[in-house]
Amino acid sequence: MNDKFEFFRTEIKKIASDWRNATLKIKPSEVSGLWLCHELSAGLDNIIRRIYEVSFNLALEAAGEHYRAGETEIAIVATGSYGRRHLCPFSDVDIAFIPSEQDNPFVDALIKYAFRLLVSAISDATDLRLGYAYRPLEDIPNLDSITKTALLDACLISGSERLYKELLNQLYETIDVIAFVRDKVAERSSARKSVIYSTEPNIKLGTGMLRDALQILWLLSVINKLHPPVANKLCEVGALQRSEAEMLEEAIDFYLKVRNWLHTRCGRKEDVLLREYQAQIANDFGFEGNERSKINAFFERLYGYAEAVNSLVRDVEESALEMKVEIDEHFYAEHKQLYVKGEDVLLRKPKLLLVAFQHAQRYGLEFSRELKRNIRHVASKVGKVLLRANGCGKELMRILEQPLHQDTIKEMVELGMLQAFVPELERAMRFVPSNRAHELTVGAHCVRTLLNLIELELKSKDSETLMGEVWKEVSDKGILRLAALLHDLGKVISEDEQRHCEAGASIASEVAEAIGLDSESKNLVVSLVKNHMLLLRTARLHDIQDESVLSKLANEIRDVGMLRMLYLLSYADAQAVSKQTFTELEKELLDMLFINLHRYMVQQTEASVPTDISEKWSYLSRRLKKSGLTQKQLEIATSLFPPSYLLNMPLELIAERLQIVDRLTETQKPVIVIRSEPGVDFSELSICTYDDPTPGLLSKICGVLYAKDVDIRMAYVLTANMPASFGKRNIVLD
CATH class of the missing domain: 1.20.120.330 (Nucleotidyltransferases  domain 2)
Incomplete structure (x- = not known):
């Protein structure tokens, strides 16, 4: 069999090489464009037909017992420029194999031989590039628009005409005209x-x-x-x-x-x-x-x-x-607007209210004036019935799980759809929070948080920022978006921070139950609502380098996936309060807390850092030495910085702090460093000096800054007991 295959391969390579040499001698300026393209395509057709003939006979010898005439076959189809007969001298040669069935030994052998001979004929014997695809008929409905466009130009070269016609029938029957x-x-x-x-x-x-x-x-x-x-x-x-x-x-x-x-x-x-x-x-x-x-x-x-x-x-x-295009039996599109067939169909089938929003979002359509009026009327009548209506919860989650547009959410709120689906939201839309920092009512704040979440994903898509990397790892986006919508609804019951989180979690549990979420998804949305203040509160009030703080957080959050979602929710939530409250400093603190906690949780999971304190210092020493720090600087680092700081801070920042200490020990005078970054509305002031024997050094520093009308947003103090070789005086780094 191998000798026979090699014989035919040599023959076909010779045919392909001769064809290629002959076509390159044609002068394009002396013939029409279409004539030359047709000539190139026709010559290639002959080569592929010979390949099919040889491959068919070889497959019969290899697996003939599995061959059934008219049933087990393939179609070799030209696509793209080759399919539409626009093959230019150096165009790619695109081929699709259409099998009658999968996992049939004869069909597999036929494709294998044909593919090997095609590679020999096109890639080996000519200077053209071969593109190929395997297209079972059942895959056609799910292909993207680019692939379907290539198949629009499909042309049968050899093999089953029946499969080719089925391919075209599947393509034109399943193609979504509006989306295309x-x-x-x-x-x-x-x-x-x-x-x-x-x-x-x-x-x-x-x-x-x-x-x-x-x-x-x-x-x-x-x-x-x-x-x-x-x-x-x-x-x-x-x-x-x-x-x-x-x-x-x-x-x-x-x-x-x-x-x-x-x-x-x-x-x-x-x-x-x-x-x-x-x-x-x-x-x-x-x-x-x-x-x-x-x-x-x-x-x-x-x-x-x-x-x-x-x-x-x-x-x-x-x-x-x-x-005008029919979308389904209930909706059609015309003039870039969505229309419903019949005035009472939405009232009879409430699920269609949500289907309307799906269509509008998927196709980028606006609601017609009649449909808007109809939706608003029906939404005001159904109330809590909508939440528990058969299939409605699934349709809502389908909207939240798709790539979301802000306009869809705004429209759902404006027409009363979300309020009808989540009745607690309607009351919250009119509830003014006692916290003066909030610019919006509780319900409007929840909606703004969801809109912020959508915008954050859009802006960070495919970026290499921290936010972009986090989004790539989030799979339950629908659950995250639902949690954003529900997260503060508990404030209508109690504005106490702890109680409103618990009340919100109870509301989230009821909504999740009514929607029909499985237990895992339900627990996830409840946990997100219950803990939505956790990261922001910790970043604002606690030492985000302290290992005990990180350990407590890790025990509460438990899962790195949950941490990612809480980080995104916290960011969107804080932004939604007001532009003034979520400062660049708070953003940086939230980012640092996420990085530290993520690293801590991963290390605990993978046991990548030894837990014994002596082993931990050994591990740390190896890290610092690899960064190029001297032995003297290493001694200062281990004296000045607590383990949690060293294990969670970037080495570049540690090295920068040690340079400040070096300057203090050399000059014996306080060292002051001010660091500012573009686009950030605060500066970082670092002061390194010897400790004052009497208490109150931090108060003195703060008093001077206050006298100079400088606002202090956060202070972090490190006091180190220095090694004997550095004298008896302690060093303070503020």
Whole structure:
């Protein structure tokens, strides 16, 4: 079998190599763009058909007992530019394998042989790049819009026509028209970075260029469920006027001719028409006159097509976004707004109230005036019934678990939906807290906290900040968002800090029960509400370096995942009180507490730091020595700083503190260092001096600062019993 396979592989590599050499001899300037692309595609088709024929026979020999005619088969499908017959000289060759079934030995053998021969033919025998995918039919409904776009251009090369037709049927039946249109419009809008009249245009991605011409075909083919997406067929069904279809075909042909020329001229995939190529391409394309006249004539043709394509694509996009589209049996979209079918359907099926918000969020739709009025009317009638209505809780969690938009939450509050779902929120919306620091009522504060949480996630998405790293590790985002909405509702019952947390936890338990959360999710949301003040209170009132403080917190929180969620909730909660109360200093303290506590909990879990005190100091010494600190500095560090400080603070900060001590011992005079950072509304003042024999050194320092009208937000004092080699005087670091 191996000898036979090697024989066929050698044969197919020779065919592919000959094909490649022959195609590179064609001069793109002497033929139309579409003709050359079709010629390249047709030659490759023949190679792949031979590959399928050989692979089929080899698979029969290897696993023929598992072959059932008409049942166990595959389809080899070209996608992307190859599928739409736009293959340029150095375009990627994209192939999809469509199996009739998975885990069938014959089908597996057929794909294995075909794949190996494809790699030999394309990657080994030519200089082209092979892209491939395995696409079982059951996966088609769940593919993203980019992958579905590539399949819109699918073309059967070899194998089962039945599977190919099923692929197209699955694609067009399951494609979400509104989502597809919205995603494709957003994708192109963000990609259109250049104006039409760039002096070095990108022929593929530039404004009004090839991708915009294809955008027209893709959108209209999905809307009209038409395959393949070509201009003349769209014209036949009335989606394009004859003049528009002819313009598109001419523009695409010209763009492909330019791309073919660029690929051949550069010997690689190239789409930017640099100035250095412009005189040559204008001459090769047969434009007349002197050099400048030829270039100007060339660009007049190019820009003319770009202007026409740009005008048409924007019209098609706008029309696609505004057209009437059925979403389901109860809702439809039109003019970028969401409508409901029938005035009483929401009252008869309260669950649809939440489905409406799901649709609006998913598709970026606004509610029609009629739907807003309908929702407000029904929400005022259902009250607590909504919370316990069959399936409503699941729908609410579905909204909270999806990537959330602030507008969705604001709309739910404005129309009374959240108040109807959580009746305690309605009372809280009108409850003014006694704490003067709060800018909003209790209910509005809870909503603001949820909005802050959404904004924090959006801003820190994909960032390498502490907040960004924490968000990446949070999986129960729906539970976190629900806790944010409920966290302060207990204040309506009691404004005492401890009691309001406990009352809020009781409300959260009732809501979680009514929603139908499982016990684990219920316990999680209750714990978040009950402990939502824990980190903020500790950061403000306790020594965040003290190991006993960290140990107590760790015992209360118990889980690192819970710590991450409490950190995010604390941040959003503090921001929601007022802009003045959550200062840059408090943010830094909260960050430091999270870092210290996270490190402490991980170390306790993994036992990465020895617990015996002598072993702990040994571990610490090794860390400090690795940082480059001298033996003298190490002695000072172990005398001046408590273990919790050394084990939880970055080595850079420890080294900075030790430099201050060094200066004190050298000069014998107090050392004062002021550190400020951009964008932070406070400065850090460090004072290092010898301790005063009489009590009151800190009071004296604070008195001087007060006299100079300096506000003190936090003070941290370290008094060290110095080693004998440094004298008998103790050192104080404030």
